[in-house]
Amino acid sequence: MQLQPYDTREHTWRHLNFFQFHTYLHARVPRVRCPEHGVHQVETTWARPGSGFTLLFEALVMLLAKAMPMRDLSRLVGEHDTRLWRVVKHYVEEARAKADFSEVETLAVDETSSQRGHNYITLVAEPENAGILFATVGRDSATIARFREDFEQHGGQADAVKEIALDMSAAFIKGMGETFAQAALVFDRFHATKLMTDAVDEVRRAEQRVQPILKSSRYLWLRNAEDLRTDQITDLSELRSLHLKTARAYNLKMAFQDFYDQPADTAEAYLLRWYNWAVRSQLPPVIRAAKTIRKHWHGVLGYHRSRVTNGMLEAFNSLIQSAKRRARGYRNPQTLILMAHLIAGKLSFNLPNPV
Numbered sequence: 109m110q111l112q113p114y115d116t117r118e119h120t121w122r123h124l125n126f127f128q129f130h131t132y133l134h135a136r137v138p139r140v141r142c143p144e145h146g147v148h149q150v151e152t153t154w155a156r157p158g159s160g161f162t163l164l165f166e167a168l169v170m171l172l173a174k175a176m177p178m179r180d181l182s183r184l185v186g187e188h189d190t191r192l193w194r195v196v197k198h199y200v201e202e203a204r205a206k207a208d209f210s211e212v213e214t215l216a217v218d219e220t221s222s223q224r225g226h227n228y229i230t231l232v233a234e235p236e237n238a239g240i241l242f243a244t245v246g247r248d249s250a251t252i253a254r255f256r257e258d259f260e261q262h263g264g265q266a267d268a269v270k271e272i273a274l275d276m277s278a279a280f281i282k283g284m285g286e287t288f289a290q291a292a293l294v295f296d297r298f299h300a301t302k303l304m305t306d307a308v309d310e311v312r313r314a315e316q317r318v319q320p321i322l323k324s325s326r327y328l329w330l331r332n333a334e335d336l337r338t339d340q341i342t343d344l345s346e347l348r349s350l351h352l353k354t355a356r357a358y359n360l361k362m363a364f365q366d367f368y369d370q371p372a373d374t375a376e377a378y379l380l381r382w383y384n385w386a387v388r389s390q391l392p393p394v395i396r397a398a399k400t401i402r403k404h405w406h407g408v409l410g411y412h413r414s415r416v417t418n419g420m421l422e423a424f425n426s427l428i429q430s431a432k433r434r435a436r437g438y439r440n441p442q443t444l445i446l447m448a449h450l451i452a453g454k455l456s457f458n459l460p461n462p463v
Contacts (some may be wrong), residue, residue, distance in 0.1 A: 111140040114147050121155045122187070123162045130186060133162060136320050149185075159196065167459035169195050174450055177435040193443070200446050203455035208214040208233075208263035209241060213412075216273040217255075217280055218271055218421040220428055220448075222441040230255075231421055231448060235273065238420050239454030240349045243445045252283025275299035276404055296409035297368050304361040305330055307393035311357040321347070322354060323364055329358050345347065357394050362387040364401075373383040373413040379409065 114137040123131040138150045155162050158402070167184075172181050173196050182189040187376065216235050219228040222245070228253040232242040241262075243256045256266055269291045274280045276295055283291060308329050316322035328344045336344065348355045363382050370378045379401075386398035399407055411417070428448050438444045449455060 111142055112247060114139045114141045115147065121160060121162045122165050124164050124168060136182055137366075139390070147366075155208070157223045159195075160191070160197075163460055164462050166195050166199070167457075168462040170199055170450075170457055170459060171462060177431075179435065191273050193446075196446055196450060199457045199459070200449045200453070203272065203457050204262075204449065204453070207455070208401050209259055209260050209262040212241070212259075213268055214271050215241075215269055215288075216296075216418050217252070217417065218275065218296075219277075220311070220425045222432075222444050223437065223439075227441065229445055231424065233421050233424065233452075235416055235420055237454065240424060240448055240452045243448045245441045245445070247277070249283030249286065252280065252287050256287040267381050271410070271414045271416055273418050275418070276303075276400065276407075292410055292413070293407045293462050294414055294416050295404050295407035297411050298417065298419060298422065300404075300408055301361075301365055301400060303397040304357075304364050305393070307397040308354065308361050308387065309356045310393035311391055312354040315353050319352060319354075323351070329354060352428070353391060360389060360394055362389075368411060370412070375412045376409055379405075403452070424448070427451050 112127075118134065118136050121133045125131055133154065133239050135152070137152060139147055140150060141147050146325050149157070151157055154164075156166075159166065167288075169181070169185070169192055172184070173192070176184075176190045182192055189419050212234050214235050216233045217230065219230050221227065221367075222229045228247040229243050229245055230247050231240055231257050233240045242258050244251050244254050260266065266288055267290055269366060271287060272284055272291045272295055273294045273296050274284065276299060280298055282295065284291065301404060309326065310324055312326065312329055316325075325343070325347060328340055328347065333341065348358065360382070363385070367375065367379050367382060383398055383402055387394065387395050428444070428451060431447050432438060438447075
């Protein structure tokens with residue numbers, strides 16, 4: 109099919125600054141006539157079609173958008189933030205469209221807060237490559253169905269997924285059971301341990317009403333020993349020697365943490381002994397936590413089969429929340445989803461180096 113010259117149109121693109129001065133490229137770009145598709149503009153090598161920026165300028169925007177709020181970036185480069193968000197959206201969507209999930213066999217799922225109140229986005233990641241695969245609004249079972257659809261659109265095979273790390277959220281368990289029924293669920297060790305940490309704190313709050321010595325001791329019981337100062341370790345040792353209910357709950361928490369250091373072949377026997385100890389403790393918060401762990405027994409033991417955790421997602425969550433705080437929040441959760449992919453998506457944007 110032969111293309112014929114048609115005319116030229118003048119265009120302008122914002123380029124990288126020359127020293128402190130805004131710089132623009134001006135060029136007359138040819139248009140050609142196609143017998144089948146009509147008149148089309150010839151693509152340039154320095155800018156993508158429809159953009160008012162050069163590729164180098166967009167590369168700078170993508171580089172800085174990872175590290176600073178869009179409001180500050182807008183002021184720095186002298187462009188409206190709406191135009192800059194369009195740049196980020198284009199490259200994130202383009203990179204995600206090329207993503208290949210065909211070899212993914214392990215997943216991790218968690219949620220992160222998007223706005224004040226009960227507003228969340230669900231994150232799904234691949235632990236082996238430490239990158240977010242998918243993010244969507246909500247944290248119910250429907251989010252998992254949306255992930256499976258996206259997963260298969262990128263070449264992923266739902267039947268090939270062998271293990272999924274998650275917390276004990278009923279919605280996530282239900283969603284994974286419906287959409288990845290063949291995969292083994294592994295309940296994240298950090299979320300399981302938090303059950304016991306919360307139980308210790310509940311026991312302490314109740315006991316300090318009759319034991320004033322427990323006041324101002326909250327963080328001694330909640331932190332790991334290696335995170336305490338020498339004087340705090342001494343204070344904790346003294347409190348543990350007083351035969352307090354809180355001390356008994358703390359001992360059970362530490363014993364549960366030791367479960368994760370047991371050899372795989374003796375881990376279940378150890379956990380069963382711990383469970384029997386916990387349910388006889390006469391400490392209602394501890395008993396509730398122990399029964400929750402018993403309810404999810406196979407998934408808790410799953411850690412010793414695979415060692416897969418949500419630790420990587422917790423790190424991503426911290427980065428995403430840090431970006432949200434710097435920006436003083438995002439009114440639109442889709443904006444936070446864009447930032448999640450930009451910060452933790454391990455996407456390839458195929459842009460020139462602006463520096």
